[in-house]
Amino acid sequence: MMKHIFREYDIRGIFGTEISPSFTKALGFVIGKIMLSKNAKSVSVGYDARLSNKVLNNALIYGLNRAGIKVYSLGLVPTPLGYFSNYAYEIDANIMITASHNPKEYNGFKITINKESFFAKELSDIYTEVANHIKDFDDKIENAEYEELDIKTKYIEFLQKEFAHLKNANINLAIDTASGAACEVVANILDILNIKYAHYFSEFDGEFKSHEPDPTEEENLFAIKNELNFSNFSHHCPTPLYKNNYVKNTATLGFGFDGDADRIVCVLKDKIIKGDELCYLFANNIKNPKILCEVKCSKVIFDKINELGTCSMCKTGHSNIKKAIKELNVDLAAELSGHVFFNDKYYGYDDAIYSMLRIIELYLKNPNFIDILNNLPKAxxxxxxxxxxxxxxxxxxxxxxxxxxxxxxxxxxxxxxxxxxxxxxxxxxxxxxxxxxxxxxxxxxxxxxxxxxxxxxxxxxxxxxxxxx
Structure with a gap:
């Protein structure tokens, strides 16, 4: 077992060589015992669209069973729905099986206990114990015990209520869910709100044959750019699903999602908006904003938000940022790479689907919001x-x-x-x-x-x- 797969804020490695079912069973057992020691007696488990996930889901739940913790199975859902399950129900912990934006051969685990990320030293400290327990398990499929939980319906009901004012909004969107975990949920909420959109790569595909599930790499945004007529961009694309009377090539706003839907990239006809720029746009709509940006973010953005309120700097990584949000009680945080964390009217974790709806809200309020960015000092x-x-x-x-x-x-x-x-x-x-x-x-x-x-x-x-x- 290789220690480097225990990373700063999650576990991530190549399926088969670095992450196996026996490793996953041992991890479930060790993490289950730690959860119980923290008085967390129940856990929700979900996974993204990767092909290795059903095997790892079975192995993880079996390991958690052996530890004696109650398991709720969420099935294939975006990572934010795993976090949401801890707020919507009295469930003490969550594990998402995902490698986020990494290529198809990777997999991993994002762990939350008592609404706190389990990361950094706590995560690296369990390496030896997990390694010691691997010999107690094999790679066989097991009879795992769990209760199924439909978190998608609960989550969509929440969004439908929070964003009821967006119903029938006069906006045309280009959406690329990268064949990842966001596919169904994004379509569900946009259909309920009757928003017009073109949906690219709308079906689950753990091979990610369309493109890698990383919207921060501009080459992966070709479908959105094509739909938006992005700066006269032209690229051969498959025909998307045109939904709710959407007319081809009429989109003015595009959204790209990563593999587990905790990261979003927003695209306009001639600009890709970075995470820190999104943060600045939202800061302009919050009175005396308290904002958090990570170290990769623009100095111009830090300086300008500090004129509106306060902008603190923190380490990169969703776990680091979620911890800092609670410590500093900020309204909003962002990573350059498109993780946006709303603590204003939401729960302070990164949720690309929720972020999409907040961006739509902002755009409808001011379709020329790009002017706010254009008026920043040139850098x-x-x-x-x-x-x-x-x-x-x-x-x-x-x-x-x-x-x-x-x-x-x-x-x-x-x-x-x-x-x-x-x-x-x-x-x-x-x-x-x-x-x-x-x-x-x-x-x-x-x-x-x-x-x-x-x-x-x-x-x-x-x-x-x-x-x-």
């Missing part, structure tokens, strides 16, 4: 740059880079919340290790293209020296 920024490295030494590279930066005595503010963020007078650079994949992640921003290139070149020159050595 040039890179997208997230992923640098492939060895899983086992990615954190060592970051530590070496940090020490080198400190030795240079640069005229910049060093922020060590998560990796190395350097804030210059005219921009910032960030280099951090991904907690979910074998990558380093870099991002740069500056007030001019020349300065942006300067920051970029400086960072990569230093990084190349470290990797060579």
């Amino acid at each position: 040039y920024s890179s997208n997230e740059i992923k640098i492939k490295v060895n899983e086992s030494n990615k954190f060592n590279i970051i530590n070496t880079y940090k020490e080198k930066i400190k030795s240079l005595n640069l005229n910049a503010k060093l922020i060590e919340i998560d990796g190395v963020r350097l804030e210059f007078e005219n921009g910032f650079s960030l280099l951090r290790a991904s907690n979910t994949s074998p990558y380093l992640v870099a991002r740069f921003e500056s007030i001019s293209e020349d300065k942006l290139k300067e920051i970029n070149d400086f960072t990569f020159k230093l990084l190349d020296e470290i990797i060579k050595n």
Whole structure:
């Protein structure tokens, strides 16, 4: 068993070699015992559309049975519905079997106990115990005991009530659910609200043959861009489902979902809106907003939200952010990558389906909301740059880079919340290790293209020296 699959905020690895049914049974047993020690006596279990999930669902529930905890089976549902089950019913914990936006060969587990994410040191500390218990289990399908729970109906009823004012809204949408867990629920709520939309990749497909379930990679947004006539974009696409009298190519707003529907990307005819920009749009509609953004977010966004209210910085990752939301009692939080967390009128976790409806609400209030972003101070920024490295030494590279930066005595503010963020007078650079994949992640921003290139070149020159050595 490989320790690196126990990541900062969830467990994630390749099915078959790193995550097996015997491992999953052992995990269920160990986590079940921990839940009971925290006085959590019941757990809901759900999974996304990956092909390995029914086997792992059986194994996980069997392990939880062995620990003596009551299990409610949610079936194939988006991750936010797993979280929702802990608020809608008196269920103490939740485990979602998902690898989120990762390719099809991956799988993993997101764990919540007593409405708190189970992550970081708590998660890494169970590695040895899980490893010790694997010998007690095999890979066979078991007679697992559980009670089925229809969380989808309860969740859709909640959304229908909260967003009743959107019924028959005069808006045309392009939706890409990436053949992932969002497929049915997104269609259900839009149909109930009678909103017109074109639905791409609307059926579950654990092979993700259409494209990888990661909307932050622009190449995966080709269907939405095509439907929106995005900057004269033209790409061959399959015919989507046209729903509720939608007319082809009339969409003005598009939404891309990741594999388990906790991450959303919003697309307009000539712009892809990043998570921090969404945060700024919503901050403009909250009186004296208290906002939380993670380290990859724009310095311009931090500065401008601080003019409206307060904007704090935190580590990347849904578990880190959910913890910080509770500690700081903020209204809203966001990751650049499209995790949006509403603590204003909602429960403070990342839910792409709920976020979609809040964005629609915002758009209907002001269809020209893009002007708010266009009026921000001009800044040039890179997208997230992923640098492939060895899983086992990615954190060592970051530590070496940090020490080198400190030795240079640069005229910049060093922020060590998560990796190395350097804030210059005219921009910032960030280099951090991904907690979910074998990558380093870099991002740069500056007030001019020349300065942006300067920051970029400086960072990569230093990084190349470290990797060579």
